[in-house]
Amino acid sequence: MTAFGKLIRTTAFRLTLVYLFLFALFAASLLAYFAWNTRRLITEQITTTVNAEIGEITSIYDRRGLRGLLGTMGNRALRPGANLYLLTEPNGQALAGNVGSLAPGVMGIQGWAETAYRRLDDNDNTDHRALVRVTEMSNGFRLLVGRDLEERRRLFGIVAKAAQWSILVVVVLGIGGGIFVARRVLRRIDAMTGTTKRIMAGDLSGRLPVGRSGDELDRLAENLNAMLERIEALMVGLKEVSDNIAHDLKTPLTRLRNRAEEALARSGCEADYRAALERTIEESDGLIRTFNALLMIARAESGQARGNMDDFDAADVANGIHELYEPLAEDDDMTLRVKAAPAPIHGNRELISQALANLVENAIKYGKPNATLQPLNAAAREILIEARREGSQVLLSVTDHGPGIPEGDRKHAVERFVRLEASRTLPGSGLGLSLASAVATLHGGELRLGDSHPGLVATLALPARAGGSDRLAAQTQDVPQKAA
Numbered sequence: 001m002t003a004f005g006k007l008i009r010t011t012a013f014r015l016t017l018v019y020l021f022l023f024a025l026f027a028a029s030l031l032a033y034f035a036w037n038t039r040r041l042i043t044e045q046i047t048t049t050v051n052a053e054i055g056e057i058t059s060i061y062d063r064r065g066l067r068g069l070l071g072t073m074g075n076r077a078l079r080p081g082a083n084l085y086l087l088t089e090p091n092g093q094a095l096a097g098n099v100g101s102l103a104p105g106v107m108g109i110q111g112w113a114e115t116a117y118r119r120l121d122d123n124d125n126t127d128h129r130a131l132v133r134v135t136e137m138s139n140g141f142r143l144l145v146g147r148d149l150e151e152r153r154r155l156f157g158i159v160a161k162a163a164q165w166s167i168l169v170v171v172v173l174g175i176g177g178g179i180f181v182a183r184r185v186l187r188r189i190d191a192m193t194g195t196t197k198r199i200m201a202g203d204l205s206g207r208l209p210v211g212r213s214g215d216e217l218d219r220l221a222e223n224l225n226a227m228l229e230r231i232e233a234l235m236v237g238l239k240e241v242s243d244n245i246a247h248d249l250k251t252p253l254t255r256l257r258n259r260a261e262e263a264l265a266r267s268g269c270e271a272d273y274r275a276a277l278e279r280t281i282e283e284s285d286g287l288i289r290t291f292n293a294l295l296m297i298a299r300a301e302s303g304q305a306r307g308n309m310d311d312f313d314a315a316d317v318a319n320g321i322h323e324l325y326e327p328l329a330e331d332d333d334m335t336l337r338v339k340a341a342p343a344p345i346h347g348n349r350e351l352i353s354q355a356l357a358n359l360v361e362n363a364i365k366y367g368k369p370n371a372t373l374q375p376l377n378a379a380a381r382e383i384l385i386e387a388r389r390e391g392s393q394v395l396l397s398v399t400d401h402g403p404g405i406p407e408g409d410r411k412h413a414v415e416r417f418v419r420l421e422a423s424r425t426l427p428g429s430g431l432g433l434s435l436a437s438a439v440a441t442l443h444g445g446e447l448r449l450g451d452s453h454p455g456l457v458a459t460l461a462l463p464a465r466a467g468g469s470d471r472l473a474a475q476t477q478d479v480p481q482k483a484a
Helices: 003-008 011-077 150-200 216-248 250-266 270-302 304-308 314-331 349-366 407-413 432-442 468-478
Strands: 084-088 094-097 099-102 111-119 128-136 142-148 310-313 335-340 344-347 382-390 393-399 446-451 456-463
Touching (some): 011 084, 011 142, 011 150, 084 099, 128 150, 250 270, 314 335, 314 349, 314 393, 344 349, 344 456, 349 382, 349 393, 349 432, 407 446, 432 446
Parallel strands (some): 335 382
Antiparallel strands (some): 084 094, 084 142, 099 111, 128 142, 310 344, 382 393, 393 456, 446 456
């Protein structure tokens, strides 16, 4: 397709043509209305003048008779730019005036008429147009007084010519403006098209150009760039996940295979086979947990869990996690405590519970106090689960007094399969914080990692349900209190 063909097919050029047609139609209608009003005004002026002259001539005839009438008409007919005058006898014979000829039948009908005529002093044979009034006087005489319409015709011609030139100028300027606007828009669209082609070819770093005008194309480009950044991040994340799966799952799978080979080669009794099978099942369970965590993270990041959202109290989630993990904490010589206040929230209860459970598991596993840095008292072994509402957010936090995470490593700690140096000797897959971060993002919140001096504060900051506190307070008042 040629450049001009692309140009005239653009939406901007077609819209310009539509607006041009509408504007030209409006301009033509306005000029036509002006011409019609001008014609009507001139006609009213002519009729007023003619009526006044007929009244004067009739009055003179009544006072001075036929002789005075003939003298008056002769004097008026000789004036420069005089009106048309004609006085005829009852038989149609002309007695006075400056009209040489009229269209047939004009003098026979009283009233107003538009007719062709010639003056007595005209040297050419050209007919002119006039607006005349015929009046019958006493004794059968007929009087014609009229005015030439050349002025009206000339003024109408001026208006018509101005209308033609105006419409021509409007069309030329409109088409020129349409081409200019269409070319400008087409250049921006072509630039976007070129960028999208590079992106489709595999260059995910390409971004659409954004101008300074802030118009709809700039806003579209900004939104598309945000979408491209999200896609690029997802693709990079997918590549990292693939690489991490290949590296981090290769070791347990190899260990699983080696144990099976070792059991076949060395085990000679049923107890040895049973022990080998138990170790194989334990390793398989770890792999299944890893894949389940990956699937849950993918489900959260893709937004598929938005369909299972409901209203609930985050305090109930905190209390449930406390009851579930309190025995596990006690087995590790840790104390698990909960502090929960009504915190209404709208979300996926299963995912939020799993995210909070991951934070508690990490605190139990990695939050043991360091004997070289602090005294090993009861406070140092305490893990606090807290649920509360703070402004427009609900905060679900887990606080421990262990070694914590250095500030420089906190951003890196939420990535998949990332395990810091202090935790590499302990079992785990490095997906707990990744899942918690994905769940927070799904609900429009964030995962915050802070310092509890010493220790780590991991907080799920989620949007609170609007108006939920009042409903929860009402529900609490309606519930009968248990007897002490």
